[in-house]
Amino acid sequence: MNTHEHATRVVVVGGGYAGVQAANRLQVDGDVSVTLVNPRPQFVERIRLHQYVTESDDAVVDFADVLSGDVRLVVDTAELVDPAARTVTLASGEVLDYDYLVYALGSTGAAATVPGAAEFAYPIAEFEHAEPLRAALATVHPAAPVVVVGGGPTGLEVAAELADGGQAVTLVCGSVLGPYFGEPTRRAVTRRMRRLGVTVVAGAGATVTEVRRDSVVLADGRELPSVVTVWTAGFGVPDLAARSGLATDEIGRLLTDETLTSVDDSRVVGAGDAVAPSNAPLRMSCQAAIPLGAQAANTILSRIAGDEPAPVDQAFTGQCVSLGRKAGVIQIAHLDDRPTRVFLGGRVAASIKEAVCKGTVWQLGVEARKPGSYFWLKGGKRAEHVAAVR
Template sequence: MSQNTEVVVVGGGYAGVMAANRLTARDGVTVTLVNPRPDFVHRVRLHQLVGGSDDAVVEYREVLAGGVRLVVDTVTRIDAAGRGLELASGGTVGYDYLVYAVGSGSADPRVPGAAEFAYPIATLEEAERLRSGLDDVPATAPVTVVGAGPTGIETAAELAEAGRAVTLVCGGVLGPYLHTRGRRSVARRLAQLGVTVVDGSGTKVTAMTRDAVRLADGRELPSAVTVWTAGFGVPDLAARSGLTTDAVGRLLTDETLTSVDDPRIVAAGDSAAPSDLPLRMSCQAAMPLGARAADTVLSRIDGERPSPLNQVFAGQCISLGRRAGIFQFAHRHDVALWFHIDGRPGAKLKEFVCQGIVKHLAEEAHKPGTYRLHRVSGGGKRQELLRAGRGEAPATAERAAA
């Protein structure tokens, strides 16, 4: 092993910051974080930025270890053979190991008119643009939110609570992740806020104009501002760099989060596709994946075999304005249970989670190695799914393990 090991983390979101902080635990390891912004974006609060109750930004000095060198720039290409990164500024950064944590952004809607007239909300810049767009229209102007996942629900509730006339277009079911009981609770709260929920068959958006949204069933909804929250996409950096990706563009890895192309490249967060069976895009997955990626790098530096992924989920929490929310509990393999906490307690629990995210990152910055959630057992469901994907019968796998 060389006297000093250079580890570069690309992406300063939940996964990247967790990985960078954790890597500072080791003497002889120099950590560099490359990120296009000088501040940390608290993405789970972007809907609050739009509604005006939070700026969704945290200074890196609050969540990033002092020993991490921050380079504010954008990586345009990974030169895996030369172990280097090309930057938008024209510079380069070399590495011994690379943590690929570029995160996710808005999915390409591929709906006529969407590129010109829709407002996505997956990044800080998009949320700021949406807020400006809302300021440009009367408070009584109709607002349409497309997509009824957590981001769509939270944005619709936030804007309705602020007095906006909001229609939420589901394109199918309201809150697909939610249990039926949780879905009913969310629907009641949205109704209380005055949100018009358009769900069921025929509600996919087929086209949009400057002042209207057209649905598959032929309906046309008036809309002065249309917010697009339907799905996420990932940056194409890995594909542009000649690395193997899944169909969406996430870096394909093994169960230790190591690239299938290069043992010096490890992925984490929304941009990782371990065994082509990626986890749900969320900060709940991103931070444990960041910790796991750091542990994999440290194991490889030591010449040890890295431990495989072991992910556990608690559920999904959704804010419904500032005075209500829901925490939908789930099996540890990420399937919703009947049990949920809603109303004011749900709002308090959601806020506790949001504050806890920053707290976890700050604690890892001040004392790297303290984070442990990535080591909590997620059960055997993932291995069962992996065996099924390989066409391997459970009994065969059990005999092989015996």
């Protein structure tokens, strides 16, 4: 860690994909001192949590493997940001001073507002959620019914992973399975689920209105038996920005301009799932978070150098979803993240998904050892997308 008395002090809150990438890239400038605040002592591979619950992966990596040795790691939770004083107060009571703050807290599951969901359903958005779910599933007989709620990538991966291990699974999707998918991809995923023995419930009335101890109730009145209910529906973010008086969107994401700078304070820069550039956030994914982390660091480095920061410029390639250990699907996208009608499936897709999971950790490690070496796909026509959203 840089200890020069005139070093620019940067505090990064959040040690996920975006926060680690930003912390590493800031090491390009030898006069920047970086402190990373994270509540866990290890880096969590969120894209492997569905494997963790089935005991096929531990879903954690040592920070030493992904974080620059020059970054100070503080295992604690940020409780309050004071933009005027440029301080972050931690749960332990420690107060960190900063010249710039990287807000990279990531996302979590949506608050459980459906009756019974908070009491009887298991979320899986965070490692601390996955641990009790893993313990609960370990006691369940394979023939006992398990219900997974949510037809997005997490719900699909959890349902397929459980079914691949022999568990009886019902997947409740709401109106449609895989809302991001193109129709050919959706049909292929439906076929794969059928082969795995997953009962897919989608369409009118397929919304959960109540979770009970041993069942879920749907909007159309159906009651599905469930010894374990896994809740993957919805999306939320920590409320640190709102509690700290920083402007947010309706769900609490930090509002920034196109350089990822807070609309309230030029010393606060955001990255990842907890940020809404121009009130038009990118899709929740490590595919978005890692380039955003790099660009957040670049914004700070530009400001330190007295240069004008560049606007966000990144493109998407699609979405990778594992469907058990031996199959998957890769939805190919336009550069602006609109899905095409093209997809890859089967074992090839499973191999690509595994390579992506390994590649994200590898990329972070490379940036830790060689700051500034990471590059990403650009040309996603962000400006046109923002204009369309507005």
